[in-house]
Amino acid sequence: MSEIFFSLKKVHKVIQDNKPSKVCLVTSAKLLKELDWAIKELNIKKSQIILLPDGEKAKDWNEVEKLLLKFIGMGLDRKSLVIAFGGGTIGDSVGFATAIYLRGVNYIQIPTTLLAQVDSAHGGKTGINFKNYKNQIGSFHLPIVVIIDTRFVISLPREQIVSGLGEIIKAGFIKDVSILSLLKKHTISDLVKSTDLEKVIKKSIAVKEYYVGKDFEDNNLRSVLNVGHTFGHAIELKYKISHGMAVIMGVLQEFAFTEVQKLTKPSVRKNLENLLYQLGIEVNTKLKPDFRIITHDKKIIGNSIIFPVVESEGKVKLVNLPIHKFINK
Amino acid sequence: MSEIFFSLKKVHKVIQDNKPSKVCLVTSAKLLKELDWAIKELNIKKSQIILLPDGEKAKDWNEVEKLLLKFIGMGLDRKSLVIAFGGGTIGDSVGFATAIYLRGVNYIQIPTTLLAQVDSAHGGKTGINFKNYKNQIGSFHLPIVVIIDTRFVISLPREQIVSGLGEIIKAGFIKDVSILSLLKKHTISDLVKSTDLEKVIKKSIAVKEYYVGKDFEDNNLRSVLNVGHTFGHAIELKYKISHGMAVIMGVLQEFAFTEVQKLTKPSVRKNLENLLYQLGIEVNTKLKPDFRIITHDKKIIGNSIIFPVVESEGKVKLVNLPIHKFINK
Numbered sequence: 001m002s003e004i005f006f007s008l009k010k011v012h013k014v015i016q017d018n019k020p021s022k023v024c025l026v027t028s029a030k031l032l033k034e035l036d037w038a039i040k041e042l043n044i045k046k047s048q049i050i051l052l053p054d055g056e057k058a059k060d061w062n063e064v065e066k067l068l069l070k071f072i073g074m075g076l077d078r079k080s081l082v083i084a085f086g087g088g089t090i091g092d093s094v095g096f097a098t099a100i101y102l103r104g105v106n107y108i109q110i111p112t113t114l115l116a117q118v119d120s121a122h123g124g125k126t127g128i129n130f131k132n133y134k135n136q137i138g139s140f141h142l143p144i145v146v147i148i149d150t151r152f153v154i155s156l157p158r159e160q161i162v163s164g165l166g167e168i169i170k171a172g173f174i175k176d177v178s179i180l181s182l183l184k185k186h187t188i189s190d191l192v193k194s195t196d197l198e199k200v201i202k203k204s205i206a207v208k209e210y211y212v213g214k215d216f217e218d219n220n221l222r223s224v225l226n227v228g229h230t231f232g233h234a235i236e237l238k239y240k241i242s243h244g245m246a247v248i249m250g251v252l253q254e255f256a257f258t259e260v261q262k263l264t265k266p267s268v269r270k271n272l273e274n275l276l277y278q279l280g281i282e283v284n285t286k287l288k289p290d291f292r293i294i295t296h297d298k299k300i301i302g303n304s305i306i307f308p309v310v311e312s313e314g315k316v317k318l319v320n321l322p323i324h325k326f327i328n329k
Numbered sequence: 330m331s332e333i334f335f336s337l338k339k340v341h342k343v344i345q346d347n348k349p350s351k352v353c354l355v356t357s358a359k360l361l362k363e364l365d366w367a368i369k370e371l372n373i374k375k376s377q378i379i380l381l382p383d384g385e386k387a388k389d390w391n392e393v394e395k396l397l398l399k400f401i402g403m404g405l406d407r408k409s410l411v412i413a414f415g416g417g418t419i420g421d422s423v424g425f426a427t428a429i430y431l432r433g434v435n436y437i438q439i440p441t442t443l444l445a446q447v448d449s450a451h452g453g454k455t456g457i458n459f460k461n462y463k464n465q466i467g468s469f470h471l472p473i474v475v476i477i478d479t480r481f482v483i484s485l486p487r488e489q490i491v492s493g494l495g496e497i498i499k500a501g502f503i504k505d506v507s508i509l510s511l512l513k514k515h516t517i518s519d520l521v522k523s524t525d526l527e528k529v530i531k532k533s534i535a536v537k538e539y540y541v542g543k544d545f546e547d548n549n550l551r552s553v554l555n556v557g558h559t560f561g562h563a564i565e566l567k568y569k570i571s572h573g574m575a576v577i578m579g580v581l582q583e584f585a586f587t588e589v590q591k592l593t594k595p596s597v598r599k600n601l602e603n604l605l606y607q608l609g610i611e612v613n614t615k616l617k618p619d620f621r622i623i624t625h626d627k628k629i630i631g632n633s634i635i636f637p638v639v640e641s642e643g644k645v646k647l648v649n650l651p652i653h654k655f656i657n658k
Contacts, residue, residue, distance in 0.1 A: 101465070101466065102465065103469060139468070
């Protein structure tokens, strides 16, 4: 895995050590304005900045094409260094473009959303949307360094903080219960100001690193990280709500589902409900996934779905669940 | 490195072992017609075939885009298998497209030119032309298997055979002198019918594998394979002649150049001249490289070029040569 630093200023040291021929930073016009203080701290000049659109559009094939043309225009060579400064979609676009430009140039991830800080900036998996096919194209390309600055989190809209918390809570339930203990001390608004924020981010990353493990490519063990995502993804697609909120709903409903199958202790769901209440996250329990989406899922082998099940807090296993259990639910 | 088989029919065994969800074959309309007997032996149906243009156009970014759309249209998934059936440019295009489609699917190389059989089909290096920038985009993606059938060589135009022989001769001079002994027994026209052809192909691949070595990515040692290519590439660009002939001229002129620098024994160039004469390869010695191209080469560090020098047959070393030695030649 890539080295991780928790201070923006570390960039200067990384550049010093790496001696790149050129440095450029990729971000969006919105972030450039909102986080101008950070760009200043990074000591990046206007002429070194490339802009991508915000949101999902940033990781479109056509945007990658434009990005590659800008790399050429800036004269980037094999010894150049690209900084991805933004959320997950900017990270994906830069990760992929730097994977294929001259067969690979170095890049740094500076994730500016809580979700990207705990999840997408790590592990080197990039996904590009190609002609309306989501994540159809991609590569495995590790950043040389990931830099996390918790000051970005304070200025995020609440919805985006909830998004990141979804992954953090998941990490607590699948592996590291100390994350849950730390979260229990806070509401969202005081968590983002507390030093516990950096602690839960670090611990969540460690959980992801543990499961991604030494094996860089996709594997079975890694699919433990999909807790909440089978139901969550189906809810997200059906109701077009944010990924993070969908994952929180997904975790909650998956716990209820595997509780019925006698695979999960009832206290697990109860504890999650209490934690969400105390953080101040309200969950609409009426939104249910479309099970036809789930049963067309890529994780299906024969008549079963490989499903990650949380048995008790911090304890997870992969279970082969017959499809009919989902449909006749 | 990938496993190599010397029989077309091995494809059936590879498919049997690999159990792909789907198989498709990528080739050109010209090859489909000329080598229809081989497509039949491979047992590939028309509906499984995707066509690319011939020559350099096959590895254009826009063609990769069309290829990816056809992969989607055929419903290829992560467990599918793609066969690249053609020369180096088809191999590049398929190697790259399969590297990025769903973050990587398996592919087989069946190189149909002698040059691709001894060179580009091995090592996993792919290069794509992007908006007139040659090999600006690419990836490292090893085929699961390379299949070589010497029957393809017999039907190649003489120019393309010479192209492959350039790389084979180079392999003899930089490492394996037994290649030179085998070649010395033949003219081109009886070599292609002889069992020695398979032997020199095997030996040339072994030389490439030796230098590409365990380290998959580009490295210094690998640049020994550039013998003949520094001058050759500059000649090719200036006179628009075939790559293989340019490499043969490049090797010859580099030997003469390093002979003057007292780095290469005079017998080396003499032996190469004799070998070319006996094979029946006529070389125009009047075409000289443009040294401005060479001195703008990517292998330049400071005021020197890292130049692979053949000291005697089978013995090569990397030498730092000051640029002025080239310009004041």
